[in-house]
Amino acid sequence: xxxxxxxxxxxxxxxxxxxxxxxxxPPIRIGVYVCHCGTNIARTVDVERxxxxxxxxxxxxxxxxxxxxxxxxxQELIKEDIEELGLNRIVVASCSPNLHEGTFRGATxxxxxxxxxxxxxxxxxxxxxxxxxxxxxxxxxxxxxRAAVRRVHHHKALETRRVPIKPEVLxxxxxxxxxxxxLTLADGGKHVYLIExxxxxxxxxAQFDKTFPTLDCAACILTPKMTQVRNHPNIxxxxxxxxxxxxxxxxxxxxxVKHRPRFIDVSLCVGCQQCIxxxxxxxxxxEDEFDAGLSMRKPIYLPNAQAVPQVVLIDPEQCIQxxxxxxxxxxxxxxxxxxxxxDQEERIETLDVGAIIMATGFQTFDARRSPHYGYGIYPNVxxxxxxxxxxxxxxxTGGEIVLRDxxxxxxxxxxxxxxxxxxxxxxxxxxxxCMYSLKLAHLIKEKTDAEVYNFYIxxxxxxxxxxxxxxxxxxxxxxxxxxxxxxxxQQADGDGELLVDVEDTLAGMVRRIPxxxxxxxxxxxxxxxxxxxxxxxNITCSGxxxxxxxxxxxxxxxxxxxxxxxxxxxxxxxxxxxxxxxAGAAAGQALALIGRGYMELEPNTAQVxxxxxxxxxxxxPLCPYQAILHDDAENRAEINEVLCKGxxxxxxxxxxxxxxxxxxxxxxxxxxxxxxxxxx
Amino acid sequence: xxxxxxSTVQAPQADLTSQTSAExxxxxxxxxxxxxxxxxxxxxxxxxxxxxxxxxxxVRVMCSGRIDPQFVMHAFARGADGVLIGGCHPGDCxxxxxxxxxxxxxxxxxxxxxxxxIERERLRLxxxxxxxADRLRKVADEMAADIRALGPLQLxxxxxxxxxxxxxxxxxxSPEIAGETAAKEVAVP
Numbered sequence: 033x034x035x036x037x038x039x040x041x042x043x044x045x046x047x048x049x050x051x052x053x054x055x056x057x058p059p060i061r062i063g064v065y066v067c068h069c070g071t072n073i074a075r076t077v078d079v080e081r082x083x084x085x086x087x088x089x090x091x092x093x094x095x096x097x098x099x100x101x102x103x104x105x106x107q108e109l110i111k112e113d114i115e116e117l118g119l120n121r122i123v124v125a126s127c128s129p130n131l132h133e134g135t136f137r138g139a140t141x142x143x144x145x146x147x148x149x150x151x152x153x154x155x156x157x158x159x160x161x162x163x164x165x166x167x168x169x170x171x172x173x174x175x176x177x178r179a180a181v182r183r184v185h186h187h188k189a190l191e192t193r194r195v196p197i198k199p200e201v202l203x204x205x206x207x208x209x210x211x212x213x214x215l216t217l218a219d220g221g222k223h224v225y226l227i228e229x230x231x232x233x234x235x236x237x238a239q240f241d242k243t244f245p246t247l248d249c250a251a252c253i254l255t256p257k258m259t260q261v262r263n264h265p266n267i268x269x270x271x272x273x274x275x276x277x278x279x280x281x282x283x284x285x286x287x288x289v290k291h292r293p294r295f296i297d298v299s300l301c302v303g304c305q306q307c308i309x310x311x312x313x314x315x316x317x318x319e320d321e322f323d324a325g326l327s328m329r330k331p332i333y334l335p336n337a338q339a340v341p342q343v344v345l346i347d348p349e350q351c352i353q354x355x356x357x358x359x360x361x362x363x364x365x366x367x368x369x370x371x372x373x374x375d376q377e378e379r380i381e382t383l384d385v386g387a388i389i390m391a392t393g394f395q396t397f398d399a400r401r402s403p404h405y406g407y408g409i410y411p412n413v414x415x416x417x418x419x420x421x422x423x424x425x426x427x428x429t430g431g432e433i434v435l436r437d438x439x440x441x442x443x444x445x446x447x448x449x450x451x452x453x454x455x456x457x458x459x460x461x462x463x464x465x466c467m468y469s470l471k472l473a474h475l476i477k478e479k480t481d482a483e484v485y486n487f488y489i490x491x492x493x494x495x496x497x498x499x500x501x502x503x504x505x506x507x508x509x510x511x512x513x514x515x516x517x518x519x520x521x522q523q524a525d526g527d528g529e530l531l532v533d534v535e536d537t538l539a540g541m542v543r544r545i546p547x548x549x550x551x552x553x554x555x556x557x558x559x560x561x562x563x564x565x566x567x568x569x570n571i572t573c574s575g576x577x578x579x580x581x582x583x584x585x586x587x588x589x590x591x592x593x594x595x596x597x598x599x600x601x602x603x604x605x606x607x608x609x610x611x612x613x614x615a616g617a618a619a620g621q622a623l624a625l626i627g628r629g630y631m632e633l634e635p636n637t638a639q640v641x642x643x644x645x646x647x648x649x650x651x652x653p654l655c656p657y658q659a660i661l662h663d664d665a666e667n668r669a670e671i672n673e674v675l676c677k678g679x680x681x682x683x684x685x686x687x688x689x690x691x692x693x694x695x696x697x698x699x700x701x702x703x704x705x706x707x708x709x710x711x712x
Numbered sequence: 713x714x715x716x717x718x719s720t721v722q723a724p725q726a727d728l729t730s731q732t733s734a735e736x737x738x739x740x741x742x743x744x745x746x747x748x749x750x751x752x753x754x755x756x757x758x759x760x761x762x763x764x765x766x767x768x769x770x771v772r773v774m775c776s777g778r779i780d781p782q783f784v785m786h787a788f789a790r791g792a793d794g795v796l797i798g799g800c801h802p803g804d805c806x807x808x809x810x811x812x813x814x815x816x817x818x819x820x821x822x823x824x825x826x827x828x829x830i831e832r833e834r835l836r837l838x839x840x841x842x843x844x845a846d847r848l849r850k851v852a853d854e855m856a857a858d859i860r861a862l863g864p865l866q867l868x869x870x871x872x873x874x875x876x877x878x879x880x881x882x883x884x885x886s887p888e889i890a891g892e893t894a895a896k897e898v899a900v901p
Binding site for chain 1: 738740742748749752754755757758759761762763764766769770771772773774775777778779780781782783786787790791792803804806807808809810813817841842843844846849
């Protein structure tokens with residue numbers, strides 16, 4: 033469908049005409065393209081009517097509708113029309129500018145125009161997808177197109193700015209996501225700062241025994257990676273370090289980090305652990321975090337056997353030297369490297385990086401929040417993470433699956449979806465629990481020959497080899513009971529035996545199953561401080577608290593903040609292969625950014641019209657980037673374009689209207705406002 | 713200050729009468745949304761296929777701090793029945809603190825519009841983050857309902873004259889001033 037409107041001379045009034053030459057400039061000739069987006073727009077918006085109305089607007093030379101404007105032929109249309117009809121402004125009414133603004137600016141440029149003679153109209157996300165009534169959705173689309181047509185008259189040719197990108201990358205979090213991303217970047221020849229809050233890298237994966245569905249040993253595949261990180265010349269590893277502040281912008285972030293004192297000099301300690309043996313505590317007294325509290329450690333300890341760096345640390349809250357100042361300091365005596373320093377202090381450091389990868393991971397659901405499963409009440413109710421440690425050969429029992437009293441269990445229940453898929457806790461599916469529950473079922477059966485009951489709501493096994501693994505576990509004789517566990521309680525006279533009341537929806541009955549060990553397959557949730565971290569890095573969380581990606585499909589590792597990428601479970605629950613893949617993608621994005629060496633910035637900066645500025649200085653304190661200076665000699669403000677980020681706060685505040693923001697000039701915004709209101 | 717583009721003089725005006733009749737009154741709401749939070753929320757509402765009142769027309773700015781009070785006055789003068797300003801939550805501004813500037817202006821502006829006889833409900837400021845599509849939906853629906861209940865904006869001169877006064881090239885905000893120019897230059901289609 034095609035509407036021609038002569039040569040840009042719409043009906044006029046008041047002596048001025050859009051489309052007429054102004055100051056000798058060539059007449060405005062606008063091409064308007066209305067996209068059907070298949071039926072995504074066309075189903076709700078009458079695109080033909082929108083096109084027809086657009087064709088009647090002053091200055092519009094041609095208005096077309098097309099099935100898919102973003103397709104090659106769609107873009108080609110724009111290019112050809114620019115060449116053949118001499119268009120000098122382009123308006124495309126389609127989806128969100130966040131999706132295809134770049135595409136159509138490119139098509140505009142391909143036709144030989146400055147790409148900023150383009151304006152996009154969002155009639156999909158803002159009209160066809162949010163309204164049902166075809167009439168009102170169409171009216172709205174017409175208004176939005178009119179606004180854009182009026183606005184685009186005033187567009188000016190602009191140049192993007194290039195800013196250099198620092199080649200260093202910061203990776204936040206040393207789990208498998210952060211490790212993978214750091215190694216990819218470092219192998220690509222970029223310098224990486226890998227920072228980890230805990231004393232060792234490895235994250236949750238280091239705590240696992242086997243990985244599903246292949247049952248390869250987690251440590252066997254992870255520790256070589258950890259060692260690579262330690263030895264890589266391009267990686268600066270900083271453990272016990274947290275980010276406290278992020279300044280700057282893409283290409284030039286200034287990240288302030290805080291190193292917590294370890295009280296051990298990392299460069300001197302060789303991990304011989306003689307200090308631990310020598311500690312005045314003869315045996316462990318404090319819960320070992322790595323063993324999920326199932327074993328005890330001393331105040332001076334190695335985070336875990338495979339820790340990287342292989343360096344001990346002292347917990348100042350537990351060490352007698354810190355509480356009383358009167359310890360015999362047997363550890364210091366034992367250390368032949370003189371690596372212990374009780375006076376180590378917190379240290380602040382600033383890192384200059386071009387890009388940041390967030391790999392801050394997840395935490396498991398606190399099973400105490402679902403008290404009907406009895407966790408924290410009955411000793412024989414465990415979380416899956418605890419059982420991972422029990423199964424693990426380097427764990428508290430050397431890989432023996434035994435109850436707290438040392439007995440082997442004879443019947444074990446595994447409850448799926450603890451904390452997940454429940455409106456009272458977390459509504460989402462944590463994605464990994466079905467598979468790790470099946471894995472634990474297999475390992476428990478293998479090691480104890482106990483009867484194993486898996487209580488599941490739905491068995492979710494999408495993934496390579498997952499369904500096959502499920503079939504295998506089922507064929508091993510694990511009892512798979514589909515239904516929710518209603519309650520768990522301990523037999524009054526039994527020695528710790530638990531009774532599980534569960535609905536068996538396949539058998540159509542309620543069952544009571546006695547077990548002597550119950551494993552809760554706790555789900556994954558955002559870390560307790562995700563909100564704080566998000567603010568520090570100026571990124572967004574989705575409603576459920578996971579970090580939000582820029583686009584769920586097309587920009588899954590980007591964030592709304594340029595140069596900040598996401599890897600692993602901080603963005604949502606994932607298994608290890610997915611995490612590694614996403615870490616690779618994030619590293620790839622960062623490499624693409626810093627590999628280019630520069631970044632094109634939107635030219636939406638502000639400038640002062642010198643002759644209009646009265647030098648009142650209203651704007652100066654408003655600028656968050658200190659980009660405005662006062663020229664005392666001339667008594668006027670000046671904006672440093674390099675520092676300006678284009679927020680426009682000074683433009684709105686200038687009492688004399690002497691600051692102009694490119695792409696968002698007052699005139700352009702007024703035209704848009706009038707344009708949307710100009711309907712009857 | 714505003715270079716006027718006169719194109720809308722020929723905008724169809726046949727429905728003006730039906731606009732003002734109470735039962736089919738459909739409020740015109742101009743929404744000034746920041747690029748990083750509220751515009752994104754509106755995009756998310758789209759991809760989530762939420763349904764909300766079609767009365768809202770979004771004009772995008774980079775930051776709510778860019779919103780000149782005159783944008784709001786201009787919208788009212790040109791026939792908006794309501795203006796919705798959307799920005800990032802306090803502390804979340806993409807530009808550090810532009811939303812606080814928006815809040816300051818909003819507070820003052822609300823007093824100004826009230827003194828002009830415009831009901832306070834017609835101007836609303838909401839912090840809506842990129843993930844709060846549902847909140848955007850609620851706000852849009854609420855505002856459409858509130859303004860539908862209030863009826864069309866009654867300025868001291870009939871709104872039709874403003875609406876007809878497109879292209880009057882007036883120095884904007886005060887209804888009185890706009891009214892004078894409108895009286896002179898009412899364009900009859």
